């Protein structure tokens with residue numbers, strides 16, 4: 001960015017209106033510029049053809065447009081698309097389009113790297129470089145939406161915050177991005193089609209609940225036994241399961257929205273009857289369902305997915321306790337686009 005110039009994409013519509021007003025010009029110019037930036041997605045001021053040359057020059061003198069760029073687009077055999085997304089400061093995050101027969105799901109990143117230390121996740125091997133700003137999150141969605149239109153002739157049906165980073169450690173910007181995604185002047189998408197996935201930070205879950213948000217919440221649980229969870233997700237020593245549970249009960253009380261627990265079953269880690277019973281007891285304490293995820297091996301550990309019989313036992317016993325359970329197969333493994341494999345290789 002040129003010195004002294006501001007990133008115009010950090011401006012609200014109202015702030016742009018004010019900018020033109022301060023310049024002695026009609027404030028609706030701000031709204032026009034906002035539409036160019038956010039509905040038409042232009043990347044230079046000369047494309048804003050309903051502005052006078054003088055107005056365009058004024059904008060150029062004051063602002064830059066810091067848009068993201070797709071560095072590499074990889075396509076999996078199963079149709080999954082992974083984008084390496086270059087940010088204005090040359091850092092890179094990844095985002096993924098996951099198509100099925102009836103849906104196009106966007107998986108987006110919220111941070112460059114991650115500050116948490118989950119032993120099973122490739123992103124944890126990178127250090128957290130910085131938070132993404134709202135526009136960088138929004139842009140990933142717009143790009144994936146365009147790819148869905150191009151490859152599948154339909155817009156995105158769902159968005160999941162399951163890419164790189166911990167969304168609740170970038171709370172303000174994630175919420176601002178979602179506001180833009182859901183507003184009519186943005187993508188106009190229903191918040192019910194958006195899922196924020198968190199490793200489980202009780203204080204921030206409380207805050208979300210108080211804010212009355214309308215999107216869905218998923219929690220990467222992986223074990224309902226504190227001593228085991230601490231081994232695979234060391235940061236969990238700071239966030240005990242009882243605090244997590246309390247925050248989730250509060251979330252449900254405020255939002256009436258069921259929580260999804262994401263859960264991988266690993267050999268020798270959480271594959272006993274006691275692990276299953278602990279999960280059932282946990283689920284019975286708050287309206288929830290379980291999404292069993294296939295493990296996608298990463299280089300930095302030797303963890304292995306448990307045998308199919310163990311996964312079956314989970315499904316059988318959860319179901320017997322009236323807890324809804326689904327099993328999610330990995331997508332995009334051949335291009336390292338699957339859960340936990342995003343590490344900017």
Ligand code: SAH
Nearest residue numbers: 121162165166197198199220262296339340
């Ligand atoms: N930080 C957030 C979102 C990113 S991870 C969170 O923790 O929820 C998205 C999902 O992928 C989480 O459920 C995470 O536990 C899971 N995951 C991470 N590494 C994985 C791996 N190697 N195989 C399968 N799932 C993994």
